[in-house]
Amino acid sequence: MCGIAGVMHADPQKPVDPNTLVAMAAIQHHRGPDGFGYEVQKDRGVGFSHARLTIIDLDENRARQPFVSADKQLMLAVNGELYDYKRIRADLVSRGARFRTKSDSEMVLHLYPRLGLEDMLPQLRGEFGIALYDRHRDRLMLIRDRFGVKPLYWTEVNGTLVFGSELKVLFAHPEVPRRFEAQGLYHQLMQTMVPGHTAFDGIHQVKPGHCLIIERSHGKLQIRDERYWDMDFPLLEERGQERDEDFYIEGIRETLMESVQLRLEADVPVACYLSGGIDSCITLGLAAASQQSAVKAFTIGFDNVDYDETAIAQEMAQSVGADQDIMRLKAEHLYDNLVETLWHAERTIYNTLGVAKLLMSRHVNQAGYRVVVTGEGSDELFGGYPSFRRDMFLHGLDTLSPAERASWQQLLSESNQLFSGAMLAENEWRDPALDKLVGFTPSCLQPWLASAIHTPGLMSESMRDQIHGYEPGRAIAEALDGDMIRGRHPLDKAQYVWIKTMLEGQILTWGGDRVDMANSMEARPPFLDHHLAERAVHLPPSMRIKGRTEKYVLREAMKGLLPKVLYEREKFAFMAPPAHTDPKKWAAMRALADQYLSDQAIQDAGLLDVNGVKALFQLHEAADTSASTQVQLDAVINHMIGVQVLHHQFVAQDIPALARKRAAELGWAA
Secondary structure, X not given: OEEEEEEEEOOOOOOOOHHHHHHHHHOOHHHOEOOEEEEEEOOOOEEXXXXXXXXXXXXXXXXXXXXXXXXXXXXXXXXXXXOOHHHHHHHHHHOOOOOOOOOOOOHHHHHHHHHHHHHHHHHOOEEEEEEEEEOOOOEEEEEEOOOOOOOOEEEEEOOEEEEEOOHHHHHOOOOOOOOEOHHHHHHHHHOOOOOOEOOEOOOEEOOOOEEEEEEEEOOEEEEEEEEOOOOOOOOHHHOOOOOOHHHHHHHHHHHHHHHHHHOOOOOOOOEEEOOOOHHHHXXXXXXXXXXXXXXXXXXXXXXXXXXXXXXXXXXXXXXXXXXXXXXXXXXXXXXXXXXXXXHHHOOOOOOOHHHHXXXXXXXXXXXXXXXXXOOOOHHHHHOOOHHHHHHHHHHOOOOOOHHHHHHHXXXXXXXXXXXXXXXXXXOOXXXXXXXXXXXXXXXXXXXXXXXXXXXXXXXXXHHHHHOOOOOHHHHHHHHOXXXXXXXXXXXXXXXXXXXXXXXXXXXXXXXXXXXXXXXXXXXXXXXXXXXXXXXXXXXXXHHHEEOOEEOHHHHHHOOOOOOHHHHOOOOOOOOOOOHHHOHXXXXXXXXXXHHHOOHHHHHHHOOEOHHHHHHHHHHHHOOOOOHHHHHHHHHHHHHHHHHHHHHHHHHHOOHHHHHHHHHHHHOOOO
């Protein structure tokens, strides 16, 4: 697990500055504190750099990246983990391959020339961002894992393609502009990003399951985006007759056990994150069953009883003999670390869970661990979120009588009251473009589309002018592949949209990689193994949500592993308490607002409108504002503070100078 960076010039004779490559590695030192390396193809205008976190093959000199193939034709830099590498390595060696390291990453140098790009990609199992330069074909390939667990950004400026694991890596290049885009600002303020986009002008993401191919032609860079994998739910007519329940249960059990066991492979100790949900409890249980020694389990505890899950987590830890470490957090202290969290998240966050996760990763690192197994992805594969249940029963059960439908609507209104305004909209929200594409507006997007009514009034006049007539729902709809949505069951559609928006843009960024790697902590989510996902898409909807039970097949597959209270428990989303629920936390938030949302700070940044910001606070504090609306407005306030902080960190601050300073402090030099 590391950080990668690099450049490719349209003019192959234009030299690559090694000092810039080193600075790009240094600015992401937190991703790879154990060493760095760089390589330049002097006559090709291509250069890579790499900051390394040692997980597999601890020999710093032998496994230092970027790798160059023995014939000098390939250059490689990898961020992430490639699983099942021992089997693949043995097969390659039997066919004559000669490895120079024990690193999992090196196998790319041997698979690519033997199989080619198209046939190599299915062999890559894991979480990764890969940069591979083929000198013979004079092409650069940027490859991102199937769900976007690992980040990978790119931009083209002045005939140069610049890429890196984080936005700040691109901004460390002196030619890359640092400015907000009006549409990007809009989406930061409403929470949900357009897939593949960022808040900053000209900065893109390699999409999950995609490969960006960059070649030179007549003095220009030719860039094409190719998808190699997607969550391909069957068409309704392809589903056919359902099999016996045991067929699905055994298939999920077998594949999940394999996925967990692969993610325990490391040359350093592996721990588990443990909340009170069944997902992290399952990963802990399977990890404990796969290891001889007691597994270390780390749990976050909140001082708000409505959001604290430590009691259930303790019961699970005791049931498998885990060595549990509980880190207890006070609500008001979360805002003390928000600014640091935003530096790493590089986007705004609606809930301070991201701060809690950053503090937890620091705690785990200080305890001597740098790898954890996590539960992310289970809800996405098995229908765990309340929004999925709403969409399934409101749009997927056309045979219900009016009385039965009314009964289900009552159930939906009663469940997950705690998350109304955040995970569920207070009132149904319809978007024409999404209705047309999906057949309905997915419930997961409704609270954020509802909050978007506040967004134009919060933006400065110059920014507001640029989004005149802009439709955020349409922008999201146009970024989704309709061929992967049309003709599917409503539950399939809802899960697909969540995976492309909320999972990649939120859970795996400020709830995952970015706050874990802030403290050099590699998080491995076994539920996001593509072999498991390819089984999950073929599950009948009734095996995912059966009556009142979500994730039915998973519960049944792991029934013997889970304590009774967990097996029977309804989904409880892991979140930090909203600011308005605690006077001390509200005061901590207001202190940050006084600093970053002052009239002068707003005018200096030029992003927000002073009167619009004040009006939103007044609405939040009005006596007739409902609790659900307050939850929604809490999120908007966090986003307003967030964009101001991001402007201070990435626009007002001289990032290239900061990167050079970091390199000097680390003693990293070309």
